[in-house]
Amino acid sequence: MPMLAEVIDAVIGIDTHRDSHEVEIADVAGRPIRAMRIGNDSAGFTQLLAAITDLGPGLRVVASVEGSRSYGVGLARALSAAGVQVIECEQPSRAQRRGKGKSDAIDAHLAVLAALRLDADQLAAPRADGDREALRILLVARQEIAVMRTAQTNRLRALLLAGDDTDRQAARGSLTQRSLAALAERELPAHATREQVVRQAEIRRLALALAQAERELKENRAQLLAIVDDIAPGLTSRYGVGPVSAAQAIVSFSHPGRCRNEAAFAALSGTNPIPASSGKTIRHRLNHGGDRALNRAIHAIALTRIRNCPRTRAYIDRRTAEGKTPREIRRCLKRYIARELYRALNAAMTA
Known part of the structure; x- marks a missing residue:
């Protein structure tokens, strides 16, 4: 099983950040050839691609990118589009940093070393875009809606438990779309106190929010199902x-x-x-x-x-x-x- 260092000519270690990326280009022995800092924009990506071209024609180059699906997603896409193989790089552990310190240049060099130690047929490829990314976005949105719905449900039950017997009974039951609509539409007595007015206003707000969250979750599920059936039928x-x-x-x-x-x-x-x-x-x-x-x-x-x-x-x-x-x-x-x-x-x- 060959090591990556045996099948390439150069490796690029990249430590990614929000505004800029630290880059080190090294040979297969891990010796730095060039170090540079590029912007996290199209101009920076073009600058790195030009530096790769300057290495010479026909060279086999691999880019080891830390954060290839977060701050480095744009750079990873640009490198892949240019025909440069991109591999995921794990964040250096504390043991790897021991005795070396911490800086962007050090992290870029550690990305180089981490890549050179890999087996050539066991490289971690970045995750795909397209429909897979659409699913990821929907799942993140679903998680956010679900967490918010749980918090709002707990808040609504707490308000109902502090009310009269009817409210306490509603708090113990299921909060269906019908019961939420009834809570949102009920009217206050003619001589309601300020506390009762504020409480009912908050109950109405939470009931409407929970009903909306339920609709959003159903729509989210339908979107997930449609994309899943396209990608992996059955x-x-x-x-x-x-x-x-x-x-x-x-x-x-x-x-x-x-x-x-x-x-x-x-x-x-x-x-x-x-x-x-x-x-x-x-x-x-x-x-x-x-x-x-x-x-x-x-x-x-x-x-x-x-x-x-x-x-x-x-x-x-x-x-x-x-x-x-x-x-x-x-x-x-x-x-x-x-x-x-x-x-x-x-x-x-x-x-």
């Missing part, structure tokens, strides 16, 4: 896989080739087994790292199957008879789900 027909969990799986998977195999996808999702044996106890546990959003999506799929899927219930009974604990059984289920998602996405998106 994915949501699998048991327990809804539009939200399917969208998160696509966002994390990104494109064929980002995860070299299903084991890498399992590690990304935090569902790969980690040895946790001691003495006579032989067991495994789940990986606590990886993409936690993807892990939550797989956990939701597993819970749905545990509750309702006859095939999954039969599997649980069989593994329980073998002496497995519920936690160990969930670990196995999540690993199977990760394998199923990887194969389905790889087949659908490759086709």
Whole structure:
């Protein structure tokens, strides 16, 4: 398995920031050839591409970009469009910084060194744009709406619990669209106090906001489903896989080739087994790292199957008879789900 340093001629380490990027161009031995600072704009991108051209024609160059999907997203797109291979670079750990200090130039050099130590066939490609980015935007919006809805629901129930018996009964019940509309439209008594007026105004505001949030979540779900069906037809027909969990799986998977195999996808999702044996106890546990959003999506799929899927219930009974604990059984289920998602996405998106 060749190292990256064996198949390229130069590597570019880039430490990205909001306004500017620190760049170091080095040879395959990690020796700096040129250092520069460019702006985070089209002029800066052109400046870097000109510096790459000055290296000589036909050179094999790889750019190691820290923050390729945040501050460096524009630069990563420009480099990819120009035919320069871009790889993701992890932020340096404290151990890597020990004895070196902290500066933009040091971080750019560490990006160079991190790239040169990689295997040539195991490079972390940046995540894709297009429909995948549209899904990511919708998921971020959904998370924001859901968090706000939870806070507003708690606030509304608190206000209702401080009211009369009718309000307290409403606080204990479900806040459906009909009950929210009734709360927003109810009228105050003729001689209402200032406290009652303010309380009802706030109840009305929260009820309308919650009704609007529910409509936005339904619209968001419909948009997710439409894009998921275009990217990976049939994915949501699998048991327990809804539009939200399917969208998160696509966002994390990104494109064929980002995860070299299903084991890498399992590690990304935090569902790969980690040895946790001691003495006579032989067991495994789940990986606590990886993409936690993807892990939550797989956990939701597993819970749905545990509750309702006859095939999954039969599997649980069989593994329980073998002496497995519920936690160990969930670990196995999540690993199977990760394998199923990887194969389905790889087949659908490759086709």
